[in-house]
Amino acid sequence: MGGLLLIRYGEISLKGKNRREFENRLVGNLRRMVGERARVQRIHGRVLVETVDGIDPYQVGEDVSRVFGVVSVAVAERARLDLQAIQTKAVALVKGIMERRGLVHPTFKVTARRSNKSFPHRSLELNRLVGGAVLSAIDHLSVDVHHPDINVHVEVREREAFVWAEVWRGPGGLPVGASGPGLLLLSGGIDSPVAGWMAMKRGIAIRPVHFDSFPFTSERARQKVYDLCQVLTAFQHRISLTVVPFAAIQTDIQTHCPEGLRVTIMRRMMLRIASALAERDGICALVTGESVGQVASQTLESIYTINAVTNLPILRPLVGFDKEEIIARAQRIGTYDISVRPYEDCCTVFVPQHPKTKPHLGPVERAEKALDVSALVRGAVAECWQVDFTRGAEPPAL
Amino acid sequence: MLEIYLDNSATTQADPLVVAAMVAALQRDYGNPSSLHRRGAVAERLVTEGRAAVAEALGVAPDEIYFTGSGTEANNLAIKGTAAARKGRGRHIITTAIEHPAVLNACRAVQDQGYQVTYLNVDEQGVLRVADLEAALRPDTILVSVMHVNNEVGSVQPIRQIGALLQSLPLGQRPYLHVDAVQSFGRLELDPQRWGIDMVAISAHKLHGPKGIGALWVRSGVQLVPLIDGGEQERGLRSGTENVPGIVGFGVAARQAHRERAAVQKRMTAWREKFIARIRSAIPSVRLNGPEHGAAPHIINLAFPGLPGEQLVHFLESKGVYVSTGSACSSRQPDSHVLRALGVPREAGAIRLSLSRLTTEAEMDQAADVLVAVVRELQRLYKGRG
Known part of the structure; x- marks a missing residue:
């Protein structure tokens, strides 16, 4: 027999006129x-x-x-609108929990x-009546x-009542898709997947872009990014990754620009290309894993x-985080072990020993005159390719 | 696109004859050699034939070949098996600093059990001095383990002289001589019987055979304690149902390699010299790691100062030439214990090119052109760095 999960969603119930749409989005997600x-x-x-x-409701509940937007999930029991029926369910529920968790002398309370x-019994009365029966x-x-070990919730609604005592906390936030798409610069390191997760938490459907430095890097660096995208489909059903071949641009920068400014110029090129892709696809924000300092x-x-x-606008959701906090979150999301595989990503090749920590705009713009910036951007946009990831599907091959 | 595979010391492409024989062994002759019925008898005959082919290629008796799951396992069996069997006689083992991790880490494992291990250094060409070995020998030395060909730089160790030295010791004091021949079997002359060797570890997948099958040759009379207990297959030294398709594939691969060995060795030697000369004339700063002369003909290790080895690998790969940094088994580690032992500076990115009997002269010429172009491109990019 199947089970029942009762889902509470918080924030989105506050948004008056958009509420319907948000709820529909949450239900769709x-x-x-659950499939x-x-x-x-x-x-x-x-x-x-x-x-x-x-189907085990506990597995589905996990x-x-x-799912973003979910505040809590409870494994609930249905009861008829009848005091005795509610009492019976409550007793069975508490018995079941004591058995499963091996509790010997537990404490409990009823929150109705x-x-x-x-319904003829008011909340406080229900607390007493159901508690007494248990x-x-x-x-x-x-x-x-x-501080009860078991908190038995009773909710009496129009047509039926629900009884539950075990609750998971959800991530909260907004359902993915509620806020429109954002272009995520995804490097393969620890930070950017976490930034993507944070963006999704605010309802942004992410569209990752990866700057591929092969042959300065291994194809395994690309595999890493693929694996990260597959992990992130746990939170966003479909993810479409754009891979931008970047080695030729790096070579150009390396050949024509002064050493201390290369990292700055490289990142400016990445942003230009990302912006061009966003413009092409009607996306109005970029997301990066940058933190300050x-x-x-x-x-x-x-x-x-x-x-x-x-x-x-460039969203930098990690700006308030320390490295340890980012790592802890990456571990929870499940991206950390992939991110720390020892293959260089595009950010670590060609990094000079002494990059300028305070690059001024003027010298950088002058140095870029040695590059045909718009042609490079156009070329990258033309040569990039798409890889699609779907939750539960075979990940695409390299 | 062009594809030139020069990473044959990591592994090789299986020979189509090997594959065909293995498919038949998996599908048609799928029996367990231990079964009493006809299916078993057929499978047993395949194992016997594979064993005979491997033994012939090595110039030894078939009943002295013990199949294992890999060259690594064969090395482990030789070292740990000797340590366990001879602990009453002594607890000292001698090996070199440039062995494959299969040997080095097996030695470290027995060290943890209270054995003493001497790791001999090599000269700057990567070759062990026999005098150093002689000086390290002790009455309680029970095992000398020296590789035949070093997998990273191709230096060839003086196995014949080492064998002669050990044979000159009185019988009661003579340590076993174990040779890791994974990189030389089927490619260089190796005569375990006449050279005074007691054990030889070999592997199939370096010779266009399958992965997952190796063997240890054990001279009759040598006592070993098995690593694995079970159904007493391989005369009790290596339990577990025989890997019949693997053994069949190994047999075919060994026969092919053995048949062509002398001719292949000769032409590879010439190509190696030509290749090195071409690179030197185009890129004067190149450094050859390993011996100038007398190296194994199928391994070329070159260092290009200032260039990261890993990027050389990927640039060559993008142009269809597959090589490795150091050795494939340890190239995930940032440093090479072999190159350090040879005194190669850390900054010089090294790549290893390794040939097989299927490599052609045209491929070597093309690979030289591609390598020169790639090194020049990277040198230009890295100029003035730092």
């Missing part, structure tokens, strides 16, 4: 996440996920608790809510209203000079 394993429907202020026969005002039915149980190209002066090539 949840449906893609054939469950039925998803919206009831007032909640989403119900009912797993089909033979998947569902990764009655949105159906025609206490008398199960031995070795005591009440603790402040980690490396030479991330001083404020450097960010200013690099940023000067584009009018698009």
Whole structure:
């Protein structure tokens, strides 16, 4: 027999007139996440996920608790609108939890809510009535209203009641797609996948772009980026990666530009190409894994000079994070182990021993005169290629 | 696109004859050699034939060949098996600093069990001095393990002299001589019987045979303790159902290599010299790692000061030429213990080109042109760096 998951979503219920659209987006994302394993429907202020026969609701619940917009997921029981029915479900629920978790003398409490005002028992009364039934039915149980081991929730709605006691926290945020697409500069390092995850958390559907430095780097560096995209499909059902061949541009920079400015110019070229791709595809924001002050190209002066090539907003969701925080998050997302594979990415080849930490705009612009910037950008946009990743599908081959 | 594979010391492409024989062994003659029925008998005959072919290529008796899962396992069996079998006689082992990790790490493992291991240094050409070995010998030395051809630089060790030295010791004090011949079997002359060797480790996939099959030749009378306990296959020294298709493939590959060995060795020697001369005249700063003369003809290790070896590999790859940095087994590690032992400076990016009997002269000429072009391109890019 299947099970029932009761999903609470927070923030999006606050957004008055867009609420409908956000809810539809969330339901759509949840449906893609559960696939054939469950039925998803919206009831007032909640989403119900009912797993089909033979599918473990706990497993589906874990998947569902990764979906952005979800605040919490509870494995719930349905009860008829009848006090005795609710009591019976509550008793069975507590028994089941004690068995599963091996609790011997647990404490519990009941938290009831009655949105159906025609139900004859009010919330406080329900707490007492359901709690009393549980206490008398199960031995070795005591009440603790402040820090209970088991918190039995009862929610009485128009047509039925729900009873649950186990809740996962979801990531919160907005459902992916609610905020339109953003172009993510994805290097293969630790930071950029986390930045992508943070952007998705705010409802942005990411479109990663990778600057491929082969043959300055190994094809395994490209494999790394592919693997990262596949991991990120856990949060966004489909991800379309753009690979930009970048070695020729690097060679040009290396040949024609002064050593101390090469990193700055390289990053400006990346931003120009990303902006051109965004413009082509009607995307209105870029997302990077930059943080302030980690490396030479991330001083404020450097960010200013690099940023000067584009009018698009650049979202830098990691700006407030320390490295340790980024690493911890990458580990939770599941990208860390891929990111630390020992293959150079495009940012580490050709890095001079002494890059300028405060590159001024004037000298950089003069140095770029040695390059045919617009032709290089046009060429890169023309030569880039697309690789698509879908959750649960075979990842594409190199 | 052009494709020239010069990484044959990492592994080789399987010979079509090898593949055909293996497919038949997997599909038609799929029996277990230990089974009593006809299927078993057919499989057993295949194993016998494979063993005979490998033995013939090595110039030894078939019943002294023990198949293993890899060259690495064969080396482990030789070292750990000797250590366990002879611990009553002594606990000292001598090897060199430039062995393959299969030998070095097996030695370190027995070291952890209380054995003493001497790691002999080599000269700047990568060759062991026999006098150094002689000086290191002790009455309690139970094993000398020296590779025949170094996998990174191609230096050839004086195995024949080492064998003669050990044979001159009184029988009761004579250590076993184990030779890691993974890089030389089927490519260089090797005569374990006459050279006074006791054990030889070999592998199939370096010779256009399959991966997953190796062998240890063990002179009869040599005592070893097995690494693996089980159904007593391979006369108790290596339990586990025989890898029949692997053995069949190994046999075919060994026969082919053996048949052509002398001719292949001769032409490779000439091509190697020509190749090195061409690179030298175009890129004077190149450094040859390993011996100038007398090196294994199928391995060329070159260093280009100031250029990262890894990028050389990828630039060559982008032009269809496949080589490696150092050795494929350890190229993920930033440093080469072999090049350090030879005194090669760390900054010089080294690449290894390795040939096989399928390599042609035209491929070597083309590869030389591509290498020169790539080195010049990278030298231009790295000029004035730092």
